[in-house]
Amino acid sequence: MIPEKKKQFNWVFFQNLVVRQIRQDYLENITGFAWLILQPLILLAVYAFVFSTIFQARLPEAEEIGFVPYLAVAFWPWTAFSEAILRANNSITANGSLIGKVAFATAQIPLATVTATFIMHLIGYLAVLVVLQLMGTDMHWAYLPLVLPVMVLMWIFACAISLFTSAIQVFVRDLAQILPPLMTFWFFTTPILYSSSHLPPVIQKLTEWNPMAWFVARLRELLLFGEVNVDYKSLLIVLFIAIFAWASFRFFHRFSGHFEDFL
Amino acid sequence: MDTLVRIEGVSKVYPRVHKSRERLQAFVSLLFGRTPEHGARVLNNINLDVVRGQSLGIIGENGAGKSTLLKVLTGVIQPTYGRVMVHAKIAAMLELGAGFQPDFSGMENVRMKASLMGLTNLELDERLDDILAFADIGEYIHEPVKHYSSGMVVRLGFAVITACRPDLLITDEVLAVGDESFQKKCIRWIQQFLEQGGTLLLVSHSMYVVQKLCQKALWVHAGGVEQYGEVFPVTQAYLAWHEKRNAKEKERQVRATGDGTYYRIEKLKLAGGNDEEPPKFAMGEDLDVELQIYSPDNRPPVGVVGVVRADGTPVYGVVSDNEGVIPVKLADHYYSFHLRLNDIALLPGSYNLSAHSMDPEGLRVFDNRQVSFMVTGNTKEAGYIRLPHEWLD
Numbered sequence: 104m105i106p107e108k109k110k111q112f113n114w115v116f117f118q119n120l121v122v123r124q125i126r127q128d129y130l131e132n133i134t135g136f137a138w139l140i141l142q143p144l145i146l147l148a149v150y151a152f153v154f155s156t157i158f159q160a161r162l163p164e165a166e167e168i169g170f171v172p173y174l175a176v177a178f179w180p181w182t183a184f185s186e187a188i189l190r191a192n193n194s195i196t197a198n199g200s201l202i203g204k205v206a207f208a209t210a211q212i213p214l215a216t217v218t219a220t221f222i223m224h225l226i227g228y229l230a231v232l233v234v235l236q237l238m239g240t241d242m243h244w245a246y247l248p249l250v251l252p253v254m255v256l257m258w259i260f261a262c263a264i265s266l267f268t269s270a271i272q273v274f275v276r277d278l279a280q281i282l283p284p285l286m287t288f289w290f291f292t293t294p295i296l297y298s299s300s301h302l303p304p305v306i307q308k309l310t311e312w313n314p315m316a317w318f319v320a321r322l323r324e325l326l327l328f329g330e331v332n333v334d335y336k337s338l339l340i341v342l343f344i345a346i347f348a349w350a351s352f353r354f355f356h357r358f359s360g361h362f363e364d365f366l
Numbered sequence: 367m368d369t370l371v372r373i374e375g376v377s378k379v380y381p382r383v384h385k386s387r388e389r390l391q392a393f394v395s396l397l398f399g400r401t402p403e404h405g406a407r408v409l410n411n412i413n414l415d416v417v418r419g420q421s422l423g424i425i426g427e428n429g430a431g432k433s434t435l436l437k438v439l440t441g442v443i444q445p446t447y448g449r450v451m452v453h454a455k456i457a458a459m460l461e462l463g464a465g466f467q468p469d470f471s472g473m474e475n476v477r478m479k480a481s482l483m484g485l486t487n488l489e490l491d492e493r494l495d496d497i498l499a500f501a502d503i504g505e506y507i508h509e510p511v512k513h514y515s516s517g518m519v520v521r522l523g524f525a526v527i528t529a530c531r532p533d534l535l536i537t538d539e540v541l542a543v544g545d546e547s548f549q550k551k552c553i554r555w556i557q558q559f560l561e562q563g564g565t566l567l568l569v570s571h572s573m574y575v576v577q578k579l580c581q582k583a584l585w586v587h588a589g590g591v592e593q594y595g596e597v598f599p600v601t602q603a604y605l606a607w608h609e610k611r612n613a614k615e616k617e618r619q620v621r622a623t624g625d626g627t628y629y630r631i632e633k634l635k636l637a638g639g640n641d642e643e644p645p646k647f648a649m650g651e652d653l654d655v656e657l658q659i660y661s662p663d664n665r666p667p668v669g670v671v672g673v674v675r676a677d678g679t680p681v682y683g684v685v686s687d688n689e690g691v692i693p694v695k696l697a698d699h700y701y702s703f704h705l706r707l708n709d710i711a712l713l714p715g716s717y718n719l720s721a722h723s724m725d726p727e728g729l730r731v732f733d734n735r736q737v738s739f740m741v742t743g744n745t746k747e748a749g750y751i752r753l754p755h756e757w758l759d
Contacts, residue, residue: 204458357399
């Protein structure tokens with residue numbers, strides 16, 4: 104007699120979930136796919152206009168690169184990250200009918216949502232990088248393979264956050280209202296629209312502990328400057344995300360068996 | 367013996383979840399590893415072993431906890447107390463739509479469901495034709511499931527299950543939704559599945575289906591096991607309990623309307639009959655019926671008289687006010703109908719004369735009574751009734 108069979112991660116099911124999510128969110132209609140590129144593009148244009156034309160923002164370390172590429176390289180990954188978390192937050196509640204009728208590892212649902220969002224935005228990211236190159240920005244394509252591990256780490260980070268938030272969302276429905284402003288706050292405190300050198304020293308110090316700031320800095324280094332900066336801090340970030348991801352799984356499992364009671 | 371599922375001391379308490387404060391409290395207690403204990407207790411200390419090759423029917427009234435028990439068994443919900451041990455590939459079909467997503471096509475849902483049940487894409491491709499053939503819903507397979515009828519959803523759901531070849535099949539009251547031929551198809555499949563050593567857990571309100579498919583039955587009542595054993599004794603005990611409850615219910619209704627304050631049948635008599643044995647009539651005799659009804663408000667009530675075969679098949683019935691008949695007033699509150707069924711054409715056999723009393727508006731039935739009688743005669747005609755006929759040249 105084997106003790107209670109653990110609900111296992113089901114790879115085929117997970118793939119199906121991701122594909123379904125992509126179809127549902129992005130490919131249901133042609134405009135859905137167009138908006139995937141258009142929406143961040145418009146936002147990018149707005150930010151570029153506001154910051155470079157109205158605020159006359161200067162980028163001391165990237166004068167010759169220009170504001171738009173500087174912003175775009177960081178903006179798309181952030182969009183993927185933020186959208187993934189916001190979408191995944193409601194994913195458990197949205198799939199209540201499935202959870203109430205079939206036994207499976209529920210964690211697959213938020214994870215599939217995050218994965219689908221990342222895949223789609225990565226496609227958009229690649230398109231944008233090509234466009235930047237065509238518009239005359241000198242992209243360091245040789246470093247593209249190194250972008251992948253950075254994005255994977257970011258994906259793991261988004262997955263971990265989503266495991267926390269989607270589990271809490273089942274019990275505390277208000278989270279859906281609280282989360283978007285929190286993400287906006289995070290967006291503005293991460294040096295995406297500006298360079299961290301603009302920040303007062305105290306806040307600059309704090310920003311060093313923002314994982315997203317680390318991601319953004321690495322992506323810019325790799326793609327715009329062709330630099331690789333791996334130091335003890337990178338190791339700390341990797342370690343932190345690993346522990347955080349493990350904790351998120353533990354946290355999720357504590358609640359997942361009880362979701363059905365609260366859906 | 368090879369135990370597929372063992373349930374030990376399982377109780378389930380559904381926590382209170384309506385107020386956000388209650389949800390928050392539940393969240394905090396779960397966070398600290400405690401199980402929220404306040405709420406509705408649906409299952410109470412259930413023990414059960416399901417052995418390979420067994421077929422078990424779970425019966426019980428609505429709200430007894432059958433569905434919750436199945437959900438605990440399949441691992442959809444965690445029991446509040448106790449342990450569930452599963453050692454089998456389970457295919458479950460709980461409630462309608464069994465995890466289908468309404469916005470996606472039948473085909474996509476089949477893919478999802480098959481992968482959930484552990485089929486690889488390759489296996490699914492091999493068995494897809496069988497699934498589609500079993501479901502037999504034609505081109506609808508490419509339509510979103512939300513456009514399906516409930517019967518079609520069940521067909522598709524069951525078709526996927528047949529392709530997954532589970533050790534243990536768990537099904538809720540879903541088969542009842544399919545049409546006659548599909549139900550038969552499912553029952554045939556289940557029988558074959560059982561013959562090949564499959565194990566079945568079936569929840570049903572149809573004792574016929576339970577007796578047909580199951581060796582054992584578990585009667586769940588108020589969250590606990592009322593009876594467990596061979597299928598026939600348990601289902602019979604369950605039916606008997608229902609009948610008793612219905613009788614009580616009726617008595618309560620009668621009392622609720624107050625003693626003597628409803629249209630009560632005082633007397634139903636067949637001329638020629640006595641109390642000892644059912645009166646006998648030869649075919650072609652007249653049947654004289656006397657029906658007395660008590661009217662609480664002294665208005666003339668409506669009477670219904672009918673003839674029913676001993677097995678319950680109705681043969682004929684007539685309502686007094688449809689024919690404009692007003693009963694004779696015997697005394698205050700007492701009315702009498704006198705009906706003659708001329709030249710009865712009933713074929714020999716046992717019958718019941720059945721009468722109902724209704725209010726003067728003919729809207730509500732208040733009381734009923736039956737007396738049995740027999741029709742005698744020598745004839746080889748078949749059926750219940752002799753239709754006037756003649757053989758022509």
